[in-house]
Amino acid sequence: MGRMEDGALELELVGRAAAGDEGAFRTLVDRHGRMVFNLAYRITTDRAAAEDVVQETFLRAYRALHRFDGRAGFGTWIHRIAMNASLDVLRQTRTRREVAYETEEGALDPAPSHVPGPERVAASGDLRRALGRAMGTLTEIERVAFVLRHYEGRSTVEIGEKLGLQSNATRQAVFRAVRKLRLALAPFMTERVHERAAESGAP
Amino acid sequence: MNAHHDFPTDEDLILYHYGESPDAEAITAELARSAAAQTRYAELRALLATADEWTPELPADFEGSVWQRLQPRLARERVAPLATPIMAPPPTAPDTAPATLEPTTAAAGRVLPAAHRFGARVRRILPAAAAATLLLAVGYLAGRLATNQPPQPQALSAEARQRLLAETLAEHLERSQRLFTELANAAPEAGAELAAEQRTAEELLSANRLYRTAAERGGREGVAALLAEMEPVLLELAHLPEEPQAADLEFLRRRIDARGLLFKTRVASELLTRSLEPDSPPLTRSTV
Numbered sequence: 001m002g003r004m005e006d007g008a009l010e011l012e013l014v015g016r017a018a019a020g021d022e023g024a025f026r027t028l029v030d031r032h033g034r035m036v037f038n039l040a041y042r043i044t045t046d047r048a049a050a051e052d053v054v055q056e057t058f059l060r061a062y063r064a065l066h067r068f069d070g071r072a073g074f075g076t077w078i079h080r081i082a083m084n085a086s087l088d089v090l091r092q093t094r095t096r097r098e099v100a101y102e103t104e105e106g107a108l109d110p111a112p113s114h115v116p117g118p119e120r121v122a123a124s125g126d127l128r129r130a131l132g133r134a135m136g137t138l139t140e141i142e143r144v145a146f147v148l149r150h151y152e153g154r155s156t157v158e159i160g161e162k163l164g165l166q167s168n169a170t171r172q173a174v175f176r177a178v179r180k181l182r183l184a185l186a187p188f189m190t191e192r193v194h195e196r197a198a199e200s201g202a203p
Numbered sequence: 204m205n206a207h208h209d210f211p212t213d214e215d216l217i218l219y220h221y222g223e224s225p226d227a228e229a230i231t232a233e234l235a236r237s238a239a240a241q242t243r244y245a246e247l248r249a250l251l252a253t254a255d256e257w258t259p260e261l262p263a264d265f266e267g268s269v270w271q272r273l274q275p276r277l278a279r280e281r282v283a284p285l286a287t288p289i290m291a292p293p294p295t296a297p298d299t300a301p302a303t304l305e306p307t308t309a310a311a312g313r314v315l316p317a318a319h320r321f322g323a324r325v326r327r328i329l330p331a332a333a334a335a336t337l338l339l340a341v342g343y344l345a346g347r348l349a350t351n352q353p354p355q356p357q358a359l360s361a362e363a364r365q366r367l368l369a370e371t372l373a374e375h376l377e378r379s380q381r382l383f384t385e386l387a388n389a390a391p392e393a394g395a396e397l398a399a400e401q402r403t404a405e406e407l408l409s410a411n412r413l414y415r416t417a418a419e420r421g422g423r424e425g426v427a428a429l430l431a432e433m434e435p436v437l438l439e440l441a442h443l444p445e446e447p448q449a450a451d452l453e454f455l456r457r458r459i460d461a462r463g464l465l466f467k468t469r470v471a472s473e474l475l476t477r478s479l480e481p482d483s484p485p486l487t488r489s490t491v
Contacts, residue, residue, distance in 0.1 A: 030266040041259045048461055052435060053268055061278055131257040149221060150254060156223055175214050180248055189250060
């Protein structure tokens, strides 16, 4: 289906959903739920939090359906809501984590270490998990800046506005994120570079 | 052209990759000229392409499970105008809504007949009002403690204020722990028999928000953090459908388990209670 047809279909779905057609809204949820989850997960790195964001995003959207004017696609609209909902959750989580406390045994906060050694990454043999752990080596600012820059295609200025950072600080956060990812994924990268070179026909 | 000997730097290449380099032309030229630069750029692109593979694994029925949770909430949204709580917050735009995981109309209640809705409102408001009265006192006292203002003649001593706050929080945490334990031990098919637990959750939810504020003001940041973690779970339980499915119960259990709430509430409650014993050392931010 072409983009225009898709847009027209979604506009129709939004209109029907706003008129009370639950099935139409479910179709929109089905079409965009994974995208919302992926975005939320990348920002929060927490499955439960990402699930909450999915719920919150579609609830916010449902309440505001009558304000959707179709100038941007529904996907763009829901994406913006999801990003804001994710950042809201992150702010809440950050507040909680900053004041997290421990028992005398130090076991009350069960958060895992976020700084795995490269040998653990290499030993896992599972790139996806290694990526997750590599992302865990980033600070929150670095991760969110990188997610918004790399996965969401946001400009430095936009990211800075979202995170309350100056442009230079935003750029530095992305630089640090890339450096840390390079370090954490080093065991995988030699092979990956060769694979990509072979795919592109390079000698 | 930039004549710096290590041009382009890694940072230059990152900006170039994302189309934000102020030296794009010079970098393009350097990449055409220098094999070393080409290699470094290829490595960067391979790294970033690898990062693209960071996607969480989702079950095949992900959309179905999203809808299962969402649909009852949408149904409540549709009746929200009838069941709007007395102190409902003003609506906000979806993309500028304040940070919260709670639906704005979460307190709007389930789809109930009008008479029951009134009863439900009263049930919601009464414990909240009681808790608010207590918290006004506790919050005020804790606030006084935190700001080091000179005590009024009638004010309790600092020790008494801390004791009052600790007692209140310990009782709340103990009650919450009992609720979480009941949920953890409930039979999977017991979904339809959760009405009492839901009422308890509603009461605890109302109090929880106020206690969190009091705990923050009273310098008990650990407890405040725990209360913040409990809130979404209490919210979920309080707003389960009238006839919850086994999956709803299972979801809540997983949430309680994932957050370690049984353990945390027990330990925090015990620490607070222990702090009330004579000659116990004062609690600090590193404990509760």
